[in-house]
Amino acid sequence: MSSNYQLKRVDFIFKDEKDWKEILKNNINRPPQELINELISSELKGRGGAGFPTGLKWKLTAEVDDMTKYVICNADEGEPGTFKDREILSKVPFKVLTSMAVCGHVIGSKEGYIYLRGEYFFLQPELNKAICEFEQYCQEINFDFRIRIFMGSGAYICGEETALFESMEGKRGEPRNKPPFPSNFGYMGKPTVINNVETLAHTYTIFEFGAKRFYDLGVQYSRGSKLFSVSGDTPKPGIYELELGMSLEDFVDEFGDGDTKAVQVGGASGFLVPRKRFGETTIGFQGKLTGISLPTGGSMMLFNSSRSMYNVLDNYLEFFREESCGQCTPCRVGCQQLLNGIKAVKRGEKNALYLDKLLRLTETMQYTAKCGLGQSVANSFSSIVENFREEMIY
Amino acid sequence: MAKKIKITINELTVEVEPGTSILEAARETGVIIPTLCYHKDLCVAGNCRVCVVEIVGQKRLSAACATPCDEGMDILTNSFKVRNSRKHIIELLLSEHNADCTRCYKNGNCELQKLASDYKIMTQDFIRLVPLKNYTIDQFSPSIIKDDSKCIRCQRCVRTCEELQGVNALTVAYKGDRMKIATFFEKPMNDVICTNCGQCINHCPTGALVEKNYIEEVWDAIADKNCHVIVQTAPAVRVGLGEELGYEYGSRVTGKMVAALKRLGFDAVMDTDFTADLTILEEGTELLTRLKRALVNHDPDVKLPMATSCSPGWIKYIEHMYPEYLDHLSTCKSPQQMFGALAKTYYARARNLDPEKIVSVSIMPCTAKKFESNRPEMHDSGYRDVDYVLTTRELAIMIKQAGIDFMKLGDMPFDRLMGESTGAGVIFGATGGVMEAALRTAYELVTGRDVPFENLNIMPVRGMEGVKEASIRIENPLEQWAFLDGVELKCAVAHGLINAKKVMDSILSGKSQYHFIEFMACPGGCLGGGGQPIPTSPEIRRKRAEAIYAEDLGMPLRKSHQNPEIVKIYADFLEKPMSEKSHHLLHTKYSPRERF
Numbered sequence: 003m004s005s006n007y008q009l010k011r012v013d014f015i016f017k018d019e020k021d022w023k024e025i026l027k028n029n030i031n032r033p034p035q036e037l038i039n040e041l042i043s044s045e046l047k048g049r050g051g052a053g054f055p056t057g058l059k060w061k062l063t064a065e066v067d068d069m070t071k072y073v074i075c076n077a078d079e080g081e082p083g084t085f086k087d088r089e090i091l092s093k094v095p096f097k098v099l100t101s102m103a104v105c106g107h108v109i110g111s112k113e114g115y116i117y118l119r120g121e122y123f124f125l126q127p128e129l130n131k132a133i134c135e136f137e138q139y140c141q142e143i144n145f146d147f148r149i150r151i152f153m154g155s156g157a158y159i160c161g162e163e164t165a166l167f168e169s170m171e172g173k174r175g176e177p178r179n180k181p182p183f184p185s186n187f188g189y190m191g192k193p194t195v196i197n198n199v200e201t202l203a204h205t206y207t208i209f210e211f212g213a214k215r216f217y218d219l220g221v222q223y224s225r226g227s228k229l230f231s232v233s234g235d236t237p238k239p240g241i242y243e244l245e246l247g248m249s250l251e252d253f254v255d256e257f258g259d260g261d262t263k264a265v266q267v268g269g270a271s272g273f274l275v276p277r278k279r280f281g282e283t284t285i286g287f288q289g290k291l292t293g294i295s296l297p298t299g300g301s302m303m304l305f306n307s308s309r310s311m312y313n314v315l316d317n318y319l320e321f322f323r324e325e326s327c328g329q330c331t332p333c334r335v336g337c338q339q340l341l342n343g344i345k346a347v348k349r350g351e352k353n354a355l356y357l358d359k360l361l362r363l364t365e366t367m368q369y370t371a372k373c374g375l376g377q378s379v380a381n382s383f384s385s386i387v388e389n390f391r392e393e394m395i396y
Numbered sequence: 397m398a399k400k401i402k403i404t405i406n407e408l409t410v411e412v413e414p415g416t417s418i419l420e421a422a423r424e425t426g427v428i429i430p431t432l433c434y435h436k437d438l439c440v441a442g443n444c445r446v447c448v449v450e451i452v453g454q455k456r457l458s459a460a461c462a463t464p465c466d467e468g469m470d471i472l473t474n475s476f477k478v479r480n481s482r483k484h485i486i487e488l489l490l491s492e493h494n495a496d497c498t499r500c501y502k503n504g505n506c507e508l509q510k511l512a513s514d515y516k517i518m519t520q521d522f523i524r525l526v527p528l529k530n531y532t533i534d535q536f537s538p539s540i541i542k543d544d545s546k547c548i549r550c551q552r553c554v555r556t557c558e559e560l561q562g563v564n565a566l567t568v569a570y571k572g573d574r575m576k577i578a579t580f581f582e583k584p585m586n587d588v589i590c591t592n593c594g595q596c597i598n599h600c601p602t603g604a605l606v607e608k609n610y611i612e613e614v615w616d617a618i619a620d621k622n623c624h625v626i627v628q629t630a631p632a633v634r635v636g637l638g639e640e641l642g643y644e645y646g647s648r649v650t651g652k653m654v655a656a657l658k659r660l661g662f663d664a665v666m667d668t669d670f671t672a673d674l675t676i677l678e679e680g681t682e683l684l685t686r687l688k689r690a691l692v693n694h695d696p697d698v699k700l701p702m703a704t705s706c707s708p709g710w711i712k713y714i715e716h717m718y719p720e721y722l723d724h725l726s727t728c729k730s731p732q733q734m735f736g737a738l739a740k741t742y743y744a745r746a747r748n749l750d751p752e753k754i755v756s757v758s759i760m761p762c763t764a765k766k767f768e769s770n771r772p773e774m775h776d777s778g779y780r781d782v783d784y785v786l787t788t789r790e791l792a793i794m795i796k797q798a799g800i801d802f803m804k805l806g807d808m809p810f811d812r813l814m815g816e817s818t819g820a821g822v823i824f825g826a827t828g829g830v831m832e833a834a835l836r837t838a839y840e841l842v843t844g845r846d847v848p849f850e851n852l853n854i855m856p857v858r859g860m861e862g863v864k865e866a867s868i869r870i871e872n873p874l875e876q877w878a879f880l881d882g883v884e885l886k887c888a889v890a891h892g893l894i895n896a897k898k899v900m901d902s903i904l905s906g907k908s909q910y911h912f913i914e915f916m917a918c919p920g921g922c923l924g925g926g927g928q929p930i931p932t933s934p935e936i937r938r939k940r941a942e943a944i945y946a947e948d949l950g951m952p953l954r955k956s957h958q959n960p961e962i963v964k965i966y967a968d969f970l971e972k973p974m975s976e977k978s979h980h981l982l983h984t985k986y987s988p989r990e991r992f
Binding site for chain 1: 440441442443444445446448455456457459462463464477480481484485488489491492521522523525528548549551567568570571572573574575
């Protein structure tokens with residue numbers, strides 16, 4: 003542990019949920035505008051990785067005039083190296099359910115869905131039990147809200163919100179064109195709030211303790227705490243709730259094995275930060291790789307010097323090549339070209355300058371891909387190739 | 397009307413209606429943005445990304461087809477970033493495309509090839525992905541060839557099959573690098589619900605979906621001195637063919653077409669319009685017979701509404717989708733097959749030819765006709781009734797191969813015996829045409845008077861609306877049709893199989909009560925057929941329809957029963973409509989098919 007240890011452990015998310023009934027009852031009796039204001043003042047941002055302000059999302063959907071609206075909990079946790087939502091749903095399901103119901107109250111929706119990742123089928127029985135109990139209580143207090151589980155089928159792309167809607171509608175999981183956005187045109191073409199599991203768990207915290215307690219954590223632009231799924235070359239893998247805004251150096255001091263070469267922040271679609279940049283990198287929402295802070299869905303993969311960065315990238319690209327939905331050109335063909343390209347360079351079939359051509363290609367993918375998947379392949383590719391170029395070639 | 401939106405495209409300020417896409421706005425302004433997955437007939441997909449443009453202030457580029465204009469948008473369609481990205485995307489598409497252009501059937505009429513040429517993609521920097529994958533060429537269908545190695549996954553065929561046709565024979569399968577356009581369980585095209593309508597071919601930007609061509613076979617037959625090669629031309633061909641040979645959309649080239657066919661070496665050039673007129677007499681009589689059995693005899697076995705059976709795409713569709721309703725179909729063969737059966741009987745006898753030596757070729761706006769001529773039941777002449785079916789496009793290829801300067805040809809008339817036709821036969825090529833032709837004849841047959849529409853133009857069944865309805869009240873009929881007095885004959889017309897589905901479902905639900913319905917598989921009817929020149933669009937189909945109706949109006953005879961050759965064939969050969977001979981040669985039956 004370094005002397006300037008700054009990491010702050012937080013314990014909100016997994017704190018007991020025994021008061022959920024009271025929190026539900028209190029909050030559904032508050033005016034929607036008040037709840038929206040509270041969320042906005044907490045500055046909570048979506049914990050799935052994209053970081054859209056949650057209060058604004060609820061507000062936009064609440065403002066749309068429609069008899070039918072939906073609340074969807076995105077539990078299609080597919081980002082490599084992320085396993086926090088599973089933990090939330092098995093340990094504190096009532097927090098998520100409560101927040102969904104409060105959201106229903108705020109936006110005027112009577113129906114909620116949990117889109118559960120196909121591989122999490124084992125969570126279903128327990129979750130269903132919780133839902134039963136939850137709905138029973140809703141009936142008792144005369145609150146009209148029902149929640150259903152929708153099982154995904156294992157496609158990574160279905161975590162993208164509009165692909166998720168398509169999947170729920172029984173269609174092929176392919177992202178839609180945006181606009182229109184879910185707040186106007188979501189599931190079944192109806193206004194929809196779709197939040198990550200962890201985001202909903204945080205709103206519970208805010209409803210329980212007030213926006214200030216949440217806001218006081220973290221730094222500017224990145225308020226509150228966040229769950230981190232720590233994996234890789236670390237003596238203590240697991241899930242940790244930490245305050246946002248920490249420096250990567252402090253994080254590695256705490257979780258590294260003393261030989262950390264790089265950290266992949268935000269899963270395969272995130273950035274790889276090499277050791278020389280640990281000090282200047284903080285974990286939060288604003289900023290770029292070279293700048294100060296990195297956004298993340300919470301996946302932190304540590305690599306020590308025994309790891310080949312070529313193999314790491316090869317692995318990511320294989321993942322993307324397979325998990326692209328295949329509809330748009332830059333993502334479908336781009337991922338294949340990147341993977342085949344680094345293999346060709348490694349084998350000496352293409353010279354090292356070909357890597358620059360591929361870097362330019364990732365730029366095009368970032369600019370032109372239809373959804374976040376294709377756009378974010380550039381993140382890991384360019385951060386790995388730029389920082390570990392020699393490992394790609396030799 | 398909502399207030400107009402002001403935007404800037406390449407520094408030009410324009411005002412557009414709210415909801416206009418950047419692509420539409422640009423086109424209005426005279427700025428061309430290249431597209432691939434976009435098609436005017438189809439919903440916006442936004443998946444090829446070729447049409448990306450830069451909106452100043454945004455880091456990412458936007459697909460012009462899928463992005464609506466917003467007040468104050470500053471759009472650049474040819475910036476550094478756009479040009480580089482667009483070129484990258486074309487390069488990517490080419491890397492997964494079997495770009496063996498000189499050996500491709502669509503060489504010269506391929507949208508990807510044109511883009512590659514426009515952007516001068518001269519290098520092959522990216523790794524060629526084509527040889528790395530297992531691509532198959534599906535050649536099992538008699539109508540359509542599907543070559544996955546040429547597919548660029550724009551999904552235009554998928555959207556066509558779903559939105560225009562409601563068939564869904566083609567859908568997207570798998571994901572990522574394995575994503576492809578596939579049939580049910582990747583069965584061959586002839587084993588699935590595909591109706592062979594060919595609309596996917598008309599909408600495919602590359603050579604991934606093309607018709608199975610029989611050009612060489614026809615050349616061989618023409619060259620064979622032992623063969624007597626006769627050809628028939630469908631009504632819609634004469635308003636489409638010109639487009640492949642330098643004419644404007646919707647040009648009428650009937651006389652030149654006949655001249656060209658004679659130059660190609662066909663021994664006789666005759667007209668499918670003749671058998672279209674014949675269809676009217678057979679089908680009209682069948683309808684009146686059914687009405688009589690229903691209204692006079694109260695026969696519970698008689699099936700009404702009666703549906704037309706000229707469109708082989710529609711026939712296969714109903715065989716798959718509504719097999720329990722096959723008895724509602726008219727038993728009449730399509731004009732093509734009537735012609736085929738008569739060519740090797742009536743024509744052979746009249747010309748004193750050995751039917752075995754006759755090769756019967758038809759020029760059709762249609763790929764489903766290729767399948768139809770291949771049906772086992774279409775051998776009523778004792779031989780295969782129609783030997784080869786060529787599309788309008790294939791005929792144009794033959795004309796070019798023969799070195800014929802089409803525009804310089806003089807007009808020539810069809811050969812006699814089965815070459816005479818009326819305006820009623822011509823309008824078979826447009827949606828509503830069969831209905832209109834049938835009403836012109838049936839009404840006169842029943843009442844002795846012309847249909848009560850100005851110039852015989854039955855306007856309610858014309859036009860491009862998906863489902864059209866019309867009704868005619870029959871008053872003061874001739875004596876033998878007295879039972880029809882006061883009957884309101886209710887008709888419907890549907891074109892595009894998605895509209896056929898709507899009509900069928902409304903009949904099934906009991907909402908609609910019709911007597912007679914015309915169904916055409918393709919949007920716009922045969923003039924928008926799957927064998928017609930590419931491209932197609934609502935505008936192009938409208939122009940072809942205008943040409944068809946102009947052709948009708950210019951004909952001296954406009955009612956099928958006035959056709960002197962029709963009068964003659966009944967006198968000399970068939971005796972009367974629905975006679976035993978007609979039944980044998982001109983009528984057919986249908987078989988239910990699986991629904992996948």
